[in-house]
Amino acid sequence: MKEFDYSSIPEYKFYTFAVKTFGPLFRKLYNIKYKGTENIPVNNKHYIVAINHTCALDPVFVALGNNIPRLHFMAKVELFKNPVVAWVITHLYGFPVKRGTGDTSAIEYAEKITNEGHVLAICPEGKRIKDKNGVPQKAKSGVAIIAHNTGASVLPVAICCKNKIKRGEQVTVVYGKPLSVAELGIDKPEPSREEIKAAANTVMEKISEMREKELSGN
8 A cells, every 4th residue: 555645735636526527426316415504614714524424425425515615534544455446535635544543644634734724524433333323423532632733613514314325315414503622622722631532522412413403304
């Protein structure tokens, strides 16, 4: 597997091509509907997009919404072992993370993305939820660590589907209001480990609340 270059943030033309070419097809195949797009910051890119992890296409669903800027997203390192898949993911601004290891290279790169005016997308749960009826689970600390270290707000996004996500099922993407580091309780020089964990779970609780409200029809 070719080593990923974490030293700088590249520019690729493939992302725009893929969104314009395949975006309409994905919207139709998954009957995607978008809600809460007015909550997406327009003149400010200093935020992190946090998504519940339902399937491999989560970042794609979110990226196709109106007013969403180009997203850089974490992907498990195993996906980069296939050179063709690695090329596609990399040129869609995905970067590898070694899950469960405290991957400092990925975290530092994520902070670089945020600090340099790009938008990071992250699934706080750390992995897909396959056996919990799609209900979002507790978050890993990464999203809160990055938010604290960069001062970026967190835009919670809930991907909602009444059944298992597949072609033909309606997928609704709901964007919530951004949560500032102050609202997350981590607007201090050195928050405790417990405060960081609580902040990450606050993000997931908001996503769960949005998902439950959408699926209940309220």
